[in-house]
Amino acid sequence: MKKILSILTLSCIFITMQAQNKSSKFTQQEIDLIENGTSNQPMRVLQTTNDDDYTFLIQPTEPIHKKDKHLEKLASRMLATVLDPKSRGVGIAAPQVGIARKAFWVKRMDKPNAPFEFFVNPKITWYSAIKRYGKEGCLSIPDQSGMVYRSLVIQIEYCDLQGNEHNEIIEGYTAVICQHEYDHLQGVLYPDQIKISDKNEYEKSDVQNDLFYQKL
Numbered sequence: 001m002k003k004i005l006s007i008l009t010l011s012c013i014f015i016t017m018q019a020q021n022k023s024s025k026f027t028q029q030e031i032d033l034i035e036n037g038t039s040n041q042p043m044r045v046l047q048t049t050n051d052d053d054y055t056f057l058i059q060p061t062e063p064i065h066k067k068d069k070h071l072e073k074l075a076s077r078m079l080a081t082v083l084d085p086k087s088r089g090v091g092i093a094a095p096q097v098g099i100a101r102k103a104f105w106v107k108r109m110d111k112p113n114a115p116f117e118f119f120v121n122p123k124i125t126w127y128s129a130i131k132r133y134g135k136e137g138c139l140s141i142p143d144q145s146g147m148v149y150r151s152l153v154i155q156i157e158y159c160d161l162q163g164n165e166h167n168e169i170i171e172g173y174t175a176v177i178c179q180h181e182y183d184h185l186q187g188v189l190y191p192d193q194i195k196i197s198d199k200n201e202y203e204k205s206d207v208q209n210d211l212f213y214q215k216l
Contacts, residue, residue: 039076042084043097058187061100063121066163075118091177093184104181110174120159128153136190149197150176
C-alpha cells in the first residue's frame with residue numbers, strides 16, 4: 001500500500017512539474033516578438049479594427065512562470081508601450097502586444113505619485129457588490145469609449161517581477177483599471193463587459209445608504 005501511495009505521490013509531483021514547465025515556456029513566436037526590439041522600445045498595440053488582431057484579443061491566455069527569463073524584457077517593453085505618447089494609457093495587458101499570457105501593467109492611482117506596477121498571473125478572487133459606473137476606453141479600440149459598471153472594490157492575488165506573491169484589497173479607480181486589464185486576460189473587451197452588465201439590475205446606492213468620499 002505504501003509503495004502505491006509513493007508512486008501516486010511521485011506521479012502527482014511529475015504532473016505538477018509538467019504543468020509548471022508548460023506555463024514557464026514562451027513559444028518561439030512569442031520570444032521572437034519580445035526580442036524584436038530593445039528593452040525600452042514600445043511594441044505594436046493590437047487593434048480591433050484589424051480582423052487578425054481582434055481574433056487574437058478575444059482568445060484566453062496562459063499563465064507565466066514567475067522566473068521565466070523573458071518576462072523582465074516583456075514587462076519593460078510593455079511599460080514603454082503604455083508610456084509612449086502614441087499609446088499612452090493607465091494600463092496595458094500582454095495580449096494587447098501580441099503575447100497571450102497572464103500579465104498586465106496598472107497605474108496605481110491609489111498610491112503616492114501613482115506608479116505603474118506589473119501583475120503576473122493575477123486572479124481576482126472577490127468583487128464588491130457596490131459598483132462604479134464610469135467611462136472607459138481601450139488602447140486596442142481606437143476612437144471609442146463607453147460607460148461600464150465595475151466593482152468599486154476587489155481582492156486580487158498576483159506575483160510581482162521579483163517573484164513575490166501578493167494578496168491585496170484594491171479600491172476606486174485603480175480597482176477599475178485592474179478589472180479592465182484582467183478582462184483582457186479572459187479575452188473580454190469592455191464592450192463585451194457592457195453587454196454582460198446590461199443583463200443585470202442595479203439600484204442607486206443612495207437609495208439604501210448615504211455614501212461619501214473622505215477628502216485626502
